[in-house]
Amino acid sequence: MKPVPITPPPADAADRKAIAPVVCYPTDTQPRPDLASYRVLRDGLKLVEAVTVPPRDARSWTVPAGHFFRIVSTEGSQVGDLNLFNAHDLTERLYTGKTRALNGTHVGLGDQLYSSFPSLRPMATITHDTLDWYGFDAFGGAVHDVIGTRCDPYTHALLSHGDQYHNCCHSNLTRALSDATGLSLVEAEPHVHDVLNVFMCTGFSRDTGQYFMKASPVRPGDYLEFFAEIDLLGVLSTCPGGNCSAEHSSDAAACFPLLVEVYEAEARPEGWVPPAINGYNRSHGR
Template sequence: MTNTPADAAARRAVAPVICYPNDTLRLPPMEQYRAARATAQATAQTRIPPREARCFHVTAGSFFRISCPEGAQVGDLNLFAARNLEERFFSGKTRALYGSHVGVGNRLWSCLPYLRPMATITADSLAWYGQDEYGGRVHDVIGTRCDPYTHHLLSGQDYHNTCHSNLTRALAEEMRLPLAEAEAHIHDVLNVFMCTGFTRDTGQYFMKASPARAGDYIEFFAEIDLLGVLSACPGGDCGSEHSSDAATCHPLDVTVYAPKAGQLDGWYAPSNNRYSRRHAPE
């Protein structure tokens, strides 16, 4: 134990400063996206079975919707540039720019050195949820994904249907890679439909039953050509545990929509970050 200093209250009272003010970010053209989506046609659908993962492809300038066709179900989403697995979703920077949870108008950013928007959230049927009395919100970029290593650390048991393993198997099959090589590309996720926060007393990451119901969805605009990998979490709605054969689980659907010609005139895919990469002063 250490003694509390005399100026403890003054130190705690120092006002916080936002680390990455985002008011200089180029805003997505949401009105143009909404107009394009209004007449877009479904072109592909992928069903993700419970406790499994599947890959899907989205062309830049298209929309994709993740939905719950049968009931509340959390999904763990990885995104890659379609032709470059080294460029992947950067949950940490997305979190630093927008906060612990994301919503309509927020963008999913790719990792360094690319650091460009991969997708923009354009619609969310759970936008009404906001923040509950526990500090819970929906669609987090906090959690890393359930994985067999942490499961073994805490229980001493092997469990192979964690989201990490699901994503690994799906990517390996899609890209025809050995499991070990595919695993190296799996990264921290967007936890779609998951309701999470931090406890006020210990600051621990918590989850609670997802407020999603059959028919709920979140929708994105693909800013670049994407390869997505989505796992239907073995925790179902994650109301009790997230690595389980006992939880009630449901499938997820991914539906891709292509806008009509001319709806995106003037829009262009973002280029890679323009930092010089010299990493040294002149």
């Protein structure tokens, strides 16, 4: 519980609170994808790979630039934690903080996932989302957040007085990345990063500002689809919290597999080229 404020409000407190907010990164100044040019290709997609991610575990896959991939709910309500990397350079990876700043707390149709500094470029574009009907609910919850960090064994140990739990998403992702790259667990772990919480329904409480989760609306047949802007290595964990209606890092929650499908398109979006790395010259004023 947060402490009660001890500082008396100033005389102009109401005026200060009434100041209108300003959007930090206005969308009209951002380069946005021509979504229609991506979506016109969807009717001719050819399935080239399918990867099943077992419950409370993780798996990896690769997606060449210009291909599509989908994360699919197949058997039950289940959320997943997604890491994305440049397939040729693990130091370029999904930057959820900047993706959040440029798109919002939750991502969906037409949004792009951005990579880390110094590249800072679109890695993937969301081209279809069967949960786009959900929007924001009365609690302020929405799906597909770039807020949460991932359930991890360190926070679990901190809050449980040292209990050791290994099937959390951080550990799942670490094992899968190690298997994909040949790196040891110790070498792979620093590359695991904050995730896109696929299908997870989250928000912030209005009274305390705390991050909350609630039962995901995802059902078998739902999917989130991406277009790979660069060659990608993806790693996905099926969260041990299942649909995250009660807890994560759980051995009790009902958990289900997720399916990853990789598709080849018959052509490329009109005028599309893989995005170049960011144009900043890295001089930093010197």
